[in-house]
Amino acid sequence: MRRTTGGAPKARALGAELREAREATGRSMRALARDLETNHVKLQRYETGEIVPKPELVATYLTALGVSAAERDRLVEMARDADQEDWLSTTKSGSRKELTMLVEFERTATNISDIATGVIPGLLQTADYARAIMHGLPLNEVETLVLMRVGRREILAKKNAPRFTAILAESALWELIGGREVMVEQLEHVIHMSERPNVDVRVVRSGATRWHPAHMGSFTVYEFAKANPIVHMEHYRSSASLTNSGIANEYLNAVQDLTNIAMSTEQSIEFIAERIDNLKEAR
Structure with a gap:
């Protein structure tokens, strides 16, 4: 072995x-x-x-x-090579195999930091929003995948649940994925989830005058009690999971940098609520 x-x-x-x-x-x-x-x-x-x-x-x-x-x-x-530190998978984002892997990461993590630049993080998604994101996948797979994705958020309610930090780029709030009604429900759900003591939601405003790590795209860092952190990145037809301690620490530093430039939790929730009001007024 x-x-x-x-x-x-x-x-x-x-x-x-x-x-x-x-x-x-x-x-x-x-x-x-x-x-x-x-x-x-x-x-x-x-x-x-x-x-x-x-x-x-x-x-x-x-x-x-x-x-x-x-x-x-x-x-x-x-x-054959499952003991390698890093892993590049060519499975399409959102597939059953990828979700199974993410559930395992989430199940054993103590802290999860999700930097989301384009869409709402999976652990905060509603069923309709997740279904809209999975557009293009075989119809006979979608409902199973939606149930898996929505079921993942139960990890945040379990005993000894991980600490979850979601740092959202403002642009993720403006994309009407699934339509206006779906997005309103989705943003309301984000606010609801932020009321949990182990969930922190922050927003990074658009219009930055200096570069920051979120300009390079989304990523998630999973921290564990007795193992190196894992950095996970998803792309259209591939994903990468990295556990090299030096690289993982650089991503943890990036999370801290983004936390510092993001709005406070209170300001972020107020900003999201204003976005919801604007969407409702435009109906």
């Missing part, structure tokens, strides 16, 4: 998919461990990404669960 360096992004994603495959069959971890003649603690470490199983073990694991050959081959290939 190969140990990861504190839960690399691809190792966490692989573990999440192994757990999802097991849970889909209704099998407990202990029952599967008995079938594989191994210890359930070892399986738990595979499913959390703490340890990367050998490709051969992944094949055995999935065969015992009755997973299709195509899915088995995909995850076996995924295991």
